[in-house]
Amino acid sequence: MKSLVLVSVLVSLVTVTLAQAPLSPVGKQLPATPKRAVSDTYFGKTVTDNYRWLEDMNSEETKAWFKAQGDYTNALLNQIPGRDKLIEQFIEYDKLLAVRYGEIKKRGNRYFYRKTLPSEKAGKLYMREGKNSPEKLLFDPLVYDKSKTFLMTAFTPSSDGKQIVIGLQEGGAELSTLRTLDVATRSFKPESISAVFGGTVVWNPDNSGYLYTPQNSTDVKDPKGNLDTKARLHQLGADPQTDPVLLSREKYATMGIRPDQYPILYYSDDNTQLYGILASVDNRVDAFMTSPDEVTKTTMAWKRLIAPTDSIYSFAKLGPKLYLQSVKGAPGGQILVTDADNPNPSTATVLLPESKRNITHMVSTRDFLFVTLSDGINETIRQYDARNGQWADVPIPFTGSMGIEPYDAPRSNEVLAYVNSWNNPGTLYDYNPETRTLVVSTYHVPMNYPGVADLVVEELEIPSHDGTLVPLSLVYNKKIKKDGKNVCFMTGYGAYGISATPYFSRRNLALLNRGVILAETHPRGGSEKGQNWYKAGYKTSKANTWKDFIASGEYLINHGYTSAGKLIGEGTSAGGILIGRAITERPDLFAAAISNVSCSNALRMENSPNGPVNATEFGTVKDSTECMALYEMDAMQHVQDGVKYPAVISVAGMNDPRVIAWQPGKFAAALQNASTSGKPVLLLVNYDNGHFTEDKTVMFRNFANQYAFALWQAGHPDFQLAPKQTATRNSR
Structure with a gap:
């Protein structure tokens, strides 16, 4: 208020376009969120949480707060021009795929x-x-x-x-x-x-x-x-x-099963072995084996198959041999082979050595092993015939993301092969590995989408904060000029070793055909450059993830693709760490941010239902070093009063079993109370959705809401509110 008074003294005539300020929906007010400080001390560091009360999802007050936030957001989103047209376009593109x-x-x-x-x-x-x-x-x-x-x-x-x-x-x-x-x-x-x-x-x-x-x-x-x-x-x-219970921590106390591990059982393809996998977010296999006959016994005779220290990512049994996808001493991956009845990863033979291309996936059929390799972005597939020991390339004719899906692995070599890319909707093939022939599959449906022929792809490597070269994939219309005037939608993930491989998206196409540049970042925390790339954005090194994202945004601005007033940042789920810390560290870099079903309060993640099982990926507050890393990851804890934050839409799914709704909710509350930019901070609350849904009606509306908000704030002309009132103020 003091600033406004000073400005009014100096300026004799001020014209204010009210439509450019945060809009209040008719009959709605942004719900006030009280601060109720709770302090915790972590290894000598005192941390204040003003929104702990929102974690009580059974509280009537909390339920009412989420409802009021959601109602306000929906009322505002309903006023954005172009939102409904975006839904219509999603539906229109969906119709272009006949089945x-x-x-x-x-x-x-x-x-x-x-x-x-x-x-x-x-x-x-x-x-x-x-x-x-x-x-x-x-x-x-x-x-x-x-x-x-x-x-x-x-x-x-x-x-x-x-x-x-x-x-x-x-x-x-x-x-x-x-x-x-x-x-x-x-x-x-x-x-x-x-x-x-x-x-x-x-x-x-x-x-x-x-x-x-x-x-x-x-x-x-x-x-x-x-x-x-x-x-x-x-x-x-x-x-x-x-x-009956076949495998659990309670039943087999000596097997070292942790509370956060899921015991999952399955048979080898030839049904001669039964595997007990102790699944977690750790990519390394933790597995035991026994005879299928043991399922009828009260106590089963489990024996160790693979330990996490063996650093095996996957395995498959073909005949008498067990094939292992290993990263031990080979961060790019290698394929090992050992005796299936008496497996020993430490003495296994190298079948496919580490190379310049990372091994990303392994799948088997009755007689063949298929191995997917990546140059960091684009993939190729090799096949191994277990009967004669011969390797060969699968002759898929395009570049992009590739895969092999067995129709009936135990009993057949018949497979479905696929490929797609940033600007290619892709093709499904029936593939015969015996003859190495591809035939367009009965289940392939031709796709012809508008604007695809005009799309160009750039695969770049840009320097990050420490000089490390980070991949950056760009897709845009060939008529785009690098004049800094383009809206750019920049997204990233960087967790669990999941790489951002090329994919074709009709939702993205709706943006691309509106002149938006799509930027897919490849920050550390994924596996684009192998195991070392993953570990460089993991637990105590997690800061590289959002710093790589920031560096990607800076590159796009410095090279004329976009500008700070046109850049949209997006992160989903674990990518909530990426987008949350990017906007709290560099709020000046973004026009708008989408924080979608996001991990936004990492320090409290273990207090959520799905938190303990993810401590293996992000760290635990029980360890002094990892706890401080969690604090650094925590977007909510890095929101500061008086900072001009970008416009933000935070999305919560009330049926989300992965990221509980109070994680994005607390982040939105902190930003609403702290930001002085005058830009809106909204909480979109989906009561008919979880982490995601197949329901197209719900999905189309959800993404149209997110995109329309961000495009409005980034100045895209199709999404601007019409001026409702222009006020002229005279100073005296």
């Missing part, structure tokens, strides 16, 4: 798959008796219970193709209810099993039942929901309450 096939699985001569038509908001389950035979609808989740909205998270056919376990979710929660469908009658067996993450199961070899690992609760807010979980066996027709 979408996914998760194609062969059992016997039957092909099962998910099929989605443009007119449908979610996929249905179909079957063909032969690849080119007429299809039959087996299950439509949208009519399963017309009083609710259910989606099919997963489906797993039995080996004889006579039964299918289907995972059903409601509201994007990802915690599924398992039902068993009889294919002949298209009717469900009476039993159901709840709270299974993702809904994936493993059938017994005789198809009498299946292996599964449920959560402890259906409540995504339950702090013990995913700790000390138990792998179980369900026999068809049995009461799920009596399903």
